[in-house]
Amino acid sequence: MPLSHVRIVMINTTHPGNIGGAARAMKNMGLADLALVEPKEFPSGDAIARAAGASDLLDRARVCATLDEAIADCELVIGASARLRSIPWPQLDPRECAAKVTGTTARTAILFGREHSGLTNDELERCHFLLHIPCNPEFSSLNVAAAVQVVAYELFHAGGQRDDGLASMVDETAYANGVQMESFFGHLEDVLREIGFLHETKHVMSILRRLRRIFNRTHLEEKELHLLRGILTGVQRRIQSSR
Amino acid sequence: MPLSHVRIVMINTTHPGNIGGAARAMKNMGLADLALVEPKEFPSGDAIARAAGASDLLDRARVCATLDEAIADCELVIGASARLRSIPWPQLDPRECAAKVTGTTARTAILFGREHSGLTNDELERCHFLLHIPCNPEFSSLNVAAAVQVVAYELFHAGGQRDDGLASMVDETAYANGVQMESFFGHLEDVLREIGFLHETKHVMSILRRLRRIFNRTHLEEKELHLLRGILTGVQRRIQSSR
Structure with missing residues (x-):
């Protein structure tokens, strides 16, 4: 698993619902390693509720007494910070962070601080x-x-992990081919x-060109083309029957 | 404000906490226009709690009885879908979506469906x-x-990078809005x-749905819509004159 070297570390989280929400966000994006440093309330029913189907991450979450314990084996430590610090610290946005993290196999921790006060200076000093x-x-x-959701999303995106669904989603639609399209445009003009409609105006060419644009842009399926042809024929029949 | 043309539309949201969370995510990323289609519970204390400092967005949120009401003035409608639909619908990831949305001044709605079942087919048919x-x-x-957080983050990210020469590439085309499209589909059905054409078949709904798809996918300009309306009127006149 390409993101198996990445740990999310939540420090002193006050609301257990946020731990659940983070677990769900992680699992959505293929992350599995969650560490909790002195959470205020854990385990918790609120956390399980918000985790939805991701409570397995909560079950496996490691509860640590100190940050040092949570990052003991980590070679790269990144701290999320709401404030832009004036201190000259190497700073990444989520996309740069994702590029860095997915570009290494070093065990990595990404730290998220308290709801109201973020990370302390002491904790920031652990960060690369x-x-x-x-x-x-x-x-x-x-x-x-x-x-956590935004950062996890960027990690997943950078990991080049296309949805399996998307990768295997070969488009096997039968589209109308050039001959069919020309024949359709001829029918439409008739x-x-x-x-x-075309007698009333001098702008015949420009009207036909506009219609071509509309129907080319929509990239018609063969079945859709048949439907439109059917409608055109329906108009013709209706006109003839009323003659 | 670069994202003032963007509306977030939440449909039949069950948990008011999610409305609050979405409002907070929006405000974090510079979005302000929230519409709620038949929320299960609103206003709500849970929503205010989760919104944290973003309850002003909740105060200004418009509660609508129908989706059509929520998107009446929108020229670009994008529907978030968890499932990868097998139907060949133009599909965007959040970054592509952000590029498209920040590249236009057209009033835009991004739809988020129910917690458990997302958007209905009927709702998807409103989407470009x-x-x-x-x-x-x-x-x-x-x-x-x-x-909402992920999408809003990408919008903010894309909007923030638009200051350079790219501003001149903004698409200022006038597209048909929701009211105009519904009125067109009504005319077409007439x-x-x-x-x-519709008497001959039992598949009326499926035909109308297919036609919606064709014309939504092509994302009609207002001028193009007028042309198509003109053709429909031309057919009606021709039929009447031959009676």
């Missing part, structure tokens, strides 16, 4: 990089589970003439 | 594009507020009935 999620400067505090 | 967040195929259902 700070991670900052760019956002509205007038309302910049993300929910901690939402922050009907426009029969209803008198 | 589907939005799929790539994720772990074995656990692919994101929490709806988390999905004509199909008048020519007897």
